[in-house]
Amino acid sequence: MRRFSWFNATSLTLxxxxxxxxxxxxxxxxxxxxxxxxxxxxxxxxxxxxLFRDQAFLDAAWVTLRVGLMSSxxxxxxxxxxxxxxxxxxxxxxxxxxxxxxxxxxxxxxxxTGLSLLLLFIAIGLDRGLVTIVLAHTxxxxxxxxxxxxxxxxxxxQSLEEAALDLGCTPWDAFKSVTLPIIAPAVISGWLLAFTxxxxxxxxASFVSGPSSTTLPIKIFSAVRLGVSPKxxxxxxxxxxxxxxxxxxxxxxxxxxxxKRLKDEQEAAAS
Amino acid sequence: MAKPSKTPVVFAPWEDETQKPIIQFKNVTKRFGNxxxxxxxxxxxxxxxxxxxxxxxxCGKTTIMRMLAGFEAVTEGTILLGGKDISPxxxxxxxxxxxxxxxxxxxxxxxxxxxxxGLRRSSMPKDExxxxxxxxxxxxxxxxxxxxxxxxxxxxxxxxxxxxRSLAKAPKLLLLDEPLGALDKKLRHDTQFELMDxxxxxxxxxxxxxxxQEEAMTVAxxxxxxxxxxxxxxxxxxxxxxxxxxxxxxxxxxxxNLIEGNSKKVGSDKxxxxxxxxxxxxxxxxxxxxxxxxxxTYAIRPExxxxxxxxxxxxxxxxxGTVHDIAYLGNISTYHVMLPNGQVIKAQESNTRRxxxxxxxxxxxxxxxxxxxxxxxxxx
Ligand SMILES: Nc1ncnc2c1ncn2[C@@H]1O[C@H](COP(=O)(O)OP(=O)(O)OP(=O)(O)O)[C@@H](O)[C@H]1O
Ligand SMILES: [Mg+2]
Numbered sequence: 001m002r003r004f005s006w007f008n009a010t011s012l013t014l015x016x017x018x019x020x021x022x023x024x025x026x027x028x029x030x031x032x033x034x035x036x037x038x039x040x041x042x043x044x045x046x047x048x049x050x051l052f053r054d055q056a057f058l059d060a061a062w063v064t065l066r067v068g069l070m071s072s073x074x075x076x077x078x079x080x081x082x083x084x085x086x087x088x089x090x091x092x093x094x095x096x097x098x099x100x101x102x103x104x105x106x107x108x109x110x111x112x113t114g115l116s117l118l119l120l121f122i123a124i125g126l127d128r129g130l131v132t133i134v135l136a137h138t139x140x141x142x143x144x145x146x147x148x149x150x151x152x153x154x155x156x157x158q159s160l161e162e163a164a165l166d167l168g169c170t171p172w173d174a175f176k177s178v179t180l181p182i183i184a185p186a187v188i189s190g191w192l193l194a195f196t197x198x199x200x201x202x203x204x205a206s207f208v209s210g211p212s213s214t215t216l217p218i219k220i221f222s223a224v225r226l227g228v229s230p231k232x233x234x235x236x237x238x239x240x241x242x243x244x245x246x247x248x249x250x251x252x253x254x255x256x257x258x259x260k261r262l263k264d265e266q267e268a269a270a271s
Numbered sequence: 272m273a274k275p276s277k278t279p280v281v282f283a284p285w286e287d288e289t290q291k292p293i294i295q296f297k298n299v300t301k302r303f304g305n306x307x308x309x310x311x312x313x314x315x316x317x318x319x320x321x322x323x324x325x326x327x328x329x330c331g332k333t334t335i336m337r338m339l340a341g342f343e344a345v346t347e348g349t350i351l352l353g354g355k356d357i358s359p360x361x362x363x364x365x366x367x368x369x370x371x372x373x374x375x376x377x378x379x380x381x382x383x384x385x386x387x388x389g390l391r392r393s394s395m396p397k398d399e400x401x402x403x404x405x406x407x408x409x410x411x412x413x414x415x416x417x418x419x420x421x422x423x424x425x426x427x428x429x430x431x432x433x434x435x436r437s438l439a440k441a442p443k444l445l446l447l448d449e450p451l452g453a454l455d456k457k458l459r460h461d462t463q464f465e466l467m468d469x470x471x472x473x474x475x476x477x478x479x480x481x482x483x484q485e486e487a488m489t490v491a492x493x494x495x496x497x498x499x500x501x502x503x504x505x506x507x508x509x510x511x512x513x514x515x516x517x518x519x520x521x522x523x524x525x526x527x528n529l530i531e532g533n534s535k536k537v538g539s540d541k542x543x544x545x546x547x548x549x550x551x552x553x554x555x556x557x558x559x560x561x562x563x564x565x566x567x568t569y570a571i572r573p574e575x576x577x578x579x580x581x582x583x584x585x586x587x588x589x590x591x592g593t594v595h596d597i598a599y600l601g602n603i604s605t606y607h608v609m610l611p612n613g614q615v616i617k618a619q620e621s622n623t624r625r626x627x628x629x630x631x632x633x634x635x636x637x638x639x640x641x642x643x644x645x646x647x648x649x650x651x
Binding site: 157159160162163164165166167168169170171173178181182263 | 340341342361362363367368369371373375376377378379388389392393422436440
């Protein structure tokens with residue numbers, strides 16, 4: 001074990017301060033009793049109370065939740081299917097190009113994705129609202145699901161599926177009763193990732209949302225332009241909590257399955 | 272070691288013109304890219320056979336199994352199962368079960384559920400499944416481990432679960448890819464006899480891959496020796512051992528002495544092989560016609576070579592040499608005898624006496640002798 005030098009300690013403190021100080025301040029000020037956001041006036045949870053009495057915020061939260069659940073579920077189904085075909089479909093023509101294209105939207109500027117989706121919805125005459133946000137979020141989160149699921153699928157032993165077929169399963173039955181249970185941790189963490197991404201998306205949502213369907217990030221953004229209210233601090237704190245829980249459980253689920261797999265493989269090698 | 276035949280009639284459907292084979296390979300070729308894994312292979316396997324595939328690693332044994340199970344499509348030729356082309360039949364519709372070389376146990380299911388997996392997808396009523404699984408567990412001696420997951424049992428135990436899983440559905444054709452390799456000798460012998468017993472009772476046709484010649488000799492009705500995607504010889508274990516058709520087979524199965532020389536016809540199927548200057552020619556037979564002066568190999572098994580201090584009077588073949596090395600194997604000893612031309616010939620003697628009063632020792636001059644029917648003359 002190397003000694004933990006003061007240099008390491010400083011680097012770590014500085015780095016984490018840079019990352020988390022803004023959020024920490026936000027969280028602290030969400031418990032501020034005064035109206036002025038910049039002056040501390042004693043501990044209070046009254047802004048949380050105010051928040052839950054504000055119908056506009058509650059509506060936005062309800063829209064966000066529904067969009068998140070629907071788009072992440074859809075993205076998980078589509079993303080898993082895409083990953084399965086790319087990893088398992090054998091060598092078909094244009095496979096490399098297609099797997100590259102599947103991951104391209106990750107690095108695509110969101111403004112461009114948003115704009116092109118907006119143009120598409122206008123072209124096909126789809127009114128902007130809940131449906132368009134769900135579609136937009138599905139589009140951009142499914143590549144993340146694909147990445148997570150395909151990284152698990154490449155280490156999946158194909159002879160397990162063959163054994164299932166050999167024992168009388170149809171291909172769909174084999175997928176359902178052998179492949180899916182084994183890759184489930186990756187699928188679940190892909191879903192959580194998609195859900196959190198959908199929850200805090202502002203750019204895409206502002207392109208494709210309609211007047212009746214404002215998501216929380218849009219609501220916060222427009223409220224802040226009229227001046228930062230302590231209510232926003234409270235709301236943001238809640239969102240940080242939800243996102244943190246989502247991300248942490250996604251990585252925990254993945255890590256647990258990886259360590260379990262490593263342990264199993266070691267045991268198998270040892271015996 | 273020979274298979275105990277309970278039926279008075281010898282089981283040899285491959286010699287009966289009226290018998291229809293259950294599996295027929297007709298000029299089957301399998302290529303992976305431009306690598307030819309199976310090369311124009313034709314083969315008939317009959318119902319109730321215990322057919323063993325033998326050959327070095329990478330010669331295409333698993334590929335043959337995978338084509339039968341439906342995981343690889345043939346590149347050329349056809350495979351018939353019960354007279355019908357099986358290429359359009361998907362793996363889950365074939366009356367075939369395979370035990371994978373890598374076991375392929377489902378890691379998320381217990382041993383019990385692994386064995387029940389195929390039964391649950393068959394027409395078997397629910398209450399019979401339990402009894403069948405328990406029977407399979409008993410057969411493979413895995414009763415105590417029924418509730419464990421595959422990663423909680425040893426390699427040999429996993430192999431037994433894989434075997435139980437493939438046996439459970441009692442298919443018409445069972446493909447076993449090295450089913451007993453990870454078992455200790457005792458358990459392997461027991462399981463071999465269990466397999467033969469199952470086959471006797473159910474009439475299943477077995478195709479088995481093995482690296483263990485003794486296993487092939489014990490269980491198989493016929494053995495196919497393969498090399499580089501080709502069948503070199505297909506025959507009963509005894510025929511493969513006693514009358515190999517080429518040097519490759521003679522050398523691959525069991526221990527053998529190979530002496531090269533030039534042949535000369537001396538009788539209807541009798542030949543002489545002159546193998547060294549100033550040495551008497553070896554006498555042997557070959558059913559095929561060999562032109563005089565052909566370069567041939569005289570193959571003789573060590574246990575057919577007798578060793579003695581004096582020259583035997585009426586032996587067809589006798590060669591003098593000196594004892595070069597002695598390998599004591601408990602029940603038998605192998606003498607390595609150096610001939611005048613430097614070649615070493617192995618002779619096996621069973622140790623009927625105690626070690627202390629052994630006949631010969633290092634550097635002793637000895638005579639090796641064998642009859643003219645003991646060895647075979649090989650042209651390839
Ligand atoms: N999917 C594949 N793609 C390319 N080559 C393959 C593939 N499967 C098998 N081969 C090749 O075909 C040849 C035969 O393989 P196969 O698995 O049948 O060997 P085997 O006789 O079962 O060997 P072993 O005794 O080691 O199990 C090998 O040279 C192997 O490299
Ligand atoms: Mg193999």
